[in-house]
Amino acid sequence: MSGARARRTFVVEADGGSRGNPGPAGYGAVVKDAASGETLREAAEFIGRATNNVAEYRGLLAGLRAAYELDADAAVLVRMDSKLVVEQMSGRWKIKHPDMRPLAMEAAAVFPPDAVTYEWIPREKNKHADRLANEAMDAGGRGERWEAGASRAELDTASDAGAVGGTVPAPQPAATDPGPTAPAARVGWGPDLGTPTTFVLLRHGETPLTPEKRFSGSGGRDPELSAVGLRQAAAVAEALAARGTVEAVVSSPLRRCQETAAAVADRLGLSVGTDEGLRETDFGAWEGLTFAEVRERHPEDLDAWLASAAARPTGGGESFEEVARRVAAARDELLARHTGRTVLLVTHVTPIKTLVRLALGAPPESLFRMELSAASLSAVAYYADGNASLRLLNDTGHLR
Template sequence: MASRVVLVEADGGSRGNPGPAGYGAVVRDPETGEVLAERSESIGVTTNNVAEYRGLIAGLEAAAELGATEVDARMDSKLVVEQMSGRWQIKNAGLRPLAAQAAQLVDRFAAVRFSWIPRERNRHADALANAAMDAAAGAPAGPVVDPPRIVEPPRTVAADEPAARDRAREVADRAAAKRAAGADATTAPASWEPRPSLTATRLLLVRHGETEFTEQGRYSGRGDVALSARGREQVAATARRVAALVPGAVAVVSSPLSRCTATAGAIADALGGRPVRLDDDLIECDFGAWEGRTFAEVRDGWPGELDAWLASTAVAPPQGESFVEVAERARRAVAALCEAYPRETVVVVSHVSPIKLMLRDALAADDAFLHRLYLDAAGISVVDLWPDGGVAVRSVNDTAHLDGIA
C-alpha cells in the first residue's frame, strides 16, 4: 500500500471551562495545503481539555477514513500534545478514556507525529471550534462544516474613521454579553463555607522585575528586554518572599522572555533549585507597531487606533495581538497548570497583561477591571482554584517585599 501522509489540525474549547463546548478539525494535504476534510460539532457542557481531545479524535478519524497511513497532528493545546507524546502524565481521570480512544486511533497508522503550534497558525480548526461553541451556547447544536467559518485577525481601526470607537465598544459589549451568558454554567455554587486549601491548585502569579522599558513607560511586549539593575534587586527580594510564602511549591513556570526567566530562575533557586518550565502561553501581549514606544508617542502617532484599543479588548494594536487573544492563551495556561499540578502550589512568572486577564477571570470581572487594576513589577498575586470551578483570590499585587528598594 502506498504511503499517504496527511496533516491534521485540531482544536476545541468551551465558553467558561466548563461551559458550552465544541471542537473543530481539519485534514489537509501537507504539500498543497488543500483541505481534504473538516469536522466540527457542539458537545454540550464540558471543559476545554475534553473538547480539545474530541477535536483530535475527530481529526484522526477523518484521516483514517481518507486512507492516510501517516499523520502530522498539530494543535495549539500543549496539554494534549505533551500527553499524547508521552511526556506528561494524564492525571485527570476524565481525560483518560479520551486519551485511550485517541491512542487506539494512533495505532491504526504507520506513524503519527504530534507537534504544538501557536493559535494563529491553527485558525481554521479554531474557527470551526468557535462556531460549534456558539451553537452549544444557544444556536441549534450539530456539525458546522458547510461552509467553514474562517475568523480573520481583529482589524485595527484607522485613525480617520469617526465611528471607530463606537464600533469597538459594540464589539466589547458583545464579548461581555457572551461571557455573562456563560457565567451561570461556569460558576461554582455560591457559599461562605470555608474550603480546604489543600484540595485547590494554588497559583502564585508573579510579574517580572523592572526593565528600562518599565521605568520609561514604554510598551514592552514580545521584545526581549533584560531586567534593569533595580529590577534585579526586586527579583532577589521577590525570590526570598516566595520561598517564605510557599516553601513547598512544586513547580516554577515562566514566560520564555528573559525578564521572566531571570525572575523565575531566582525564585527556583530560592526554592531549592527547582527546574523552570517555559510556557509560550504566558508571553506578553504583542504590541506590534507600538513596541518600544512611550504611551505619549503612541497617542501622537495612532490616536484613533489607541482609542479603539482602549475601548475594546477585541481590538489589536497595528500588527499586534488583542487582549481577547491574550485572554485565551492565559485561560489555556491556567487550565494546563490545574491539570498538570492538581492540589499543588505553582509559581507562575509572567507579564502584566496575562496576569491582569487571569485575575479578571478569577474575580468574574468585566473588561473595565483591566484599566482599574495596577500591577507593580515584581508584585505577587495568589489565586486558589478548585476542581469544581470554585475560585478564591487571596491577594493581589503584594509588594511588601519591595519596601526599601530605591
Template sequence: MSGGRLLRVEADGGSRGNPGPAGYGALVKDAATGEVLAEVAEAIGRATNNVAEYRGLVAGLRAAAAVDPDARVQVRMDSKLVVEQMSGRWQVKHADMRRLAEEARAVLPADRVDYGWIPRAQNSHADRLANEAMDAAAAGRQWQRGTPAPGGEPAPAAARPADGAGEPLDLVLVRHASTPLTEQRRLSGRYGEDPELSGAGREEARRAAECAEVRGADVVITSTMRRSRQTAEVIAEHVGAPVLVDPQWDETDFGDWDGCTTAEVVQRWPAEFAAWSADPTVAPPGGEPLVAVERRVREAASALHARWAGKRVVLVTHGDPLRALLRQCLGCGAGAQRRIRVDPASRTLLRLHGDGSSEVVAVNRV
C-alpha cells in the first residue's frame, strides 16, 4: 500500500449458538497514534459466527471509508477464515459469505486494503463491542456507543447532555439524492451495493444545498452509506458546517431482497413479502425487521437532542429511517410506513423537544 492516511480496522463477530443470536463489532484507529476514531456494533439476528465476522468486516471498512475515503487500511481480525479468504488465498464457497466478501471488496480499492491475522487477545476491543450489541439485543435495546473506549477515549459528544438540553432541536431530514438504483426503484439496503449518486442525484444534492431549510445548520449528520455521505458533503460544503457520520441512520437491511424491485420481490417471495408487509417484526430473508429500524432511530434521535438541543441539524438519511422518525413524531403505527412519500433530496422539518414531544413542520419538500 502507498500514499494516503493509514487507518487500522479491527473487527469481530460472534454467534451464541452458531447459528444463533449474533452480532458484530468493529473500530477504526489512526494507525500511527492508536487513537480510536470510530466504533460500530450491531446485533444481526440469527446467524453463524462466520457471517457475523464478515458483517463486522464490512461495517469496519465502511466506517474507515467514512473517516477518510482516501485512506489506506490495515484490517486486523482473529478470524483466519476471513483473513485468508479476503487475501485471496482461500476460496469463498458459502453463498452468504461470498455475498458479504463482495460487499467488503466494494468498499475500498483492493490495493488500499491489507489483511492480517491477530490473536484473539489482541482483538478484545472489537469482541467487546460485538458482545455489547448482542447483550443489548437480548435486553430489547439497540447498541449505542456511549462508554469510554480502551485508552481513555471519552464518550462521544452525542452521549453527553448539551448545555441547552431543555431547548428544542430543529431537525431538517434530507433523504439522500438519487442513485441508479433509486431511479430503477430497486431496494438498496445497508449491506447491499452501496451505489454512488447518479448525475441527476448530484444535481438534486446541489439544489438541496441551496434551499432555505438547510441555511444556518450547525452540523450535517449522515449515515455511513455512500449516497448519503455524498449528499451530506455537498450540503455541508455549501452551508459551511461539519459532517458527522452515524451508522444508526443507515437504511434497512433488506437481505436477499436487496437490488430487487418490489414486483420482483412479490414474484419470488410472495408469502414472505405478505408477512413482512403485515407485521413489523418480520424481516426480509436475511434482513432486518422494521421494529429494529425503529429502535435504532428512536435511540439515535434521543442522542441527537441530547447533543444538539437549541441547534439546527441537517440529517441526511434514507427512506425507512426517515419515515420511522416521522411516524414516531406523528404517533402513527407501522401500517403508515409505506404510505409516507419521501422523494430523493426532499426535506422534512421536525422540531424535537426535551420532554419527548415533537412538531412536524413540513414533509417532503422538494
C-alpha cells in the first residue's frame, strides 16, 4: 500500500521597485523548489506609477499565486529583502497604508495561514527577483510587456553579472546588523531616483544630567529639560522654521524629547507623533552614573560593553545590537509612512548615531567615534533603491 504523497515545499522570492517612489514601478517574483533549488516559475510586470512598497506587495502576491498554481497543497517559504513586508505579513507590524492593506489581505488569502512563513534576506540574496522587477520596468519604459521567454534574470543572477536596469545592490549586512548598509554607488553619480525621504535628526536639549555627562537612558529617571535645554529647543525651533522644509514631527516618548519636539512643532504649526522605537538605550544599573563611576563600580561589565555590541550594561539593560534592531524597525516603519517627505525625528544620542551608522554601513564601534551635542541637527536621506546618504552631522550653528 502506498503512503501519502509528501508535501512539496516552495521558496518564493519577490521584489518590487519604483523609479521615483512613487514613479514607474514593477515587480518580480520567482518560485523555486525548496529541495533542489530549481526555478519553477518566474513572474514580472510593469504596474505603472506606484511606490516601492506597493510594488513589493504586488510581487509577493504574484509569487504566491504562481506557487498556488503549481501546487495548492504546498508549503511556502517567502524570502524578501523588504523588512516592512516581511514584518507586516508575519503579523508583527500593523499595516496602516491604505494602498497596501488590500494587497496584504489578498496575499494572506492565497494559501492557508499555516502554509506560509516569511523570512527577511539581504538584497544581495534577492537578485533574481530584483532583476525580474527591473526587466519589467525596462519593458514598461519601452511601452512593451515583460515576456518570460526573453528574461535573462536567472542567467544574470547565476553569473553574478552585476546590476541591471540601473539598480545597484547594496552590500550584505552582517547577520546581527539590521540593514540597509552603505550605498554601493554614490547617489549623486547614479540615475535620478526621485525625491528621497529625509529624516532630520534632532537630539533633545540639555537636561540637568547632560552637563554632568551621566548615563541617561530609558531605564532610569525621566528628566525634563533644564533652563538651558528650553532655550536650545526654542533656538532650534526658530532655525527649522526658517528652513521651512519639515513636514512632520515624530518624537521619542521620553520627556526631554517630548518637550523639545513640542517647542519645534508649536513653532511649525505641526502635531507631534510618538514612536517607542526612538527611545534611548536602557542603561540598566548605570543609569544616573558618570563614566568614571561605572568604571569604578563595574569595570569588567564596562570593558565588555566597550568591546562588543552584544554586551549589555550591568543589571539587564539593552545591548547596542538590541537597540539597532529596534531603531531599524522604527526607521523602516517611518519610511513607509512618510515616503518622499522630510520628517523631524526628535530622539537621543544612541538612536541618532545608530541611524547614521546604518546609513554609512559602519561597524558598531563607530558609535564611540561620533560626537552629538545637545540640540544638534543631523540628517539622512533615504532613496528609492534602498540606499541612504548622510547629509548633515552634529550641526549646532543655530545655538551660537
